[in-house]
Amino acid sequence: MERSSGTVRKGAWSREEDTLLQRCILKFGEGNWHLVPERAGKCRKSCRLRWLNYLSPNIKRGIFSPDEIDLLIRLHNLLGNRWSLIAGRLPGRTANDVKNYWNTHQKKKKKQQQQQQEEEEEEEEPAPPVDHHNQISDCETKISFKPIKPKPRALSSVNRSLLRTSSLNINADEDDDAAGEQNTAPVKEIRETPLALLTQAAVFGEDGSYGLDDLLLSGKHDDGGSGEGDDDHFDPSHHDFLFDEHPWMKSLHLE
DNA sequence: AAGTGCTTCAACCGCCATACT
């Protein structure tokens, strides 16, 4: 598949390589990655990644603002680990940035949660008397830290194929257009529309494990797909924001 | 000041979907 040129270099990008790549992109345009590698001295994928994640003028660098973090959390709740989609809604941020931020964020939270759980377990250890009030509060904390599993992190190959077939059916319900038109719709387009996201939820729900209602209503118990408890500060009203206020959701006329 | 552990993030890898021949 990948054409392996002998001159392709691995590792960190040097200043010279960066300028070379920038020149290539100026010359050939963004997207013509097949024209770049030999000239930039790196493989096609590296060139693309370097441009998209670092050299592109649209990139916003630096720490995430509270607003961005808030939006990121909400989007992750909704979309799961679909970093490119999330990044698409965070202007100037790349999928890699978002992913990196989330991973470190998650690590910290996980650690904190683990510590908290251990502390709780230590406290409980000396034969806890039956106390209904404590039972409830304990239950609540556990629920808030233990997400419902399993959840798809992203579309597995199986789910993708399911989506490709099922989404068309669901589209048929959603839209009274001719089936032929739906069948010719590019899969990429299907995958990246809000409808597709809902479709995914519907598809996952077919086995009873992950329904659209879960997505919409599970609130703080739903971490949105990474399978790791992330959001102990979750505010259920965030869903209201996403589904009522967001332009693309408005466009769906969802109730 | 030196050593060690931790965190961050750029880069790579493998896989999949689509386009092209």
Next chain:
DNA sequence: CAGTATGGCGGTTGAAGCACT
């Protein structure tokens, strides 16, 4: 229609920098 090339994505890794002892 099959095979190949290309673009794109998410997961993972490892080097560099930082904080702490």
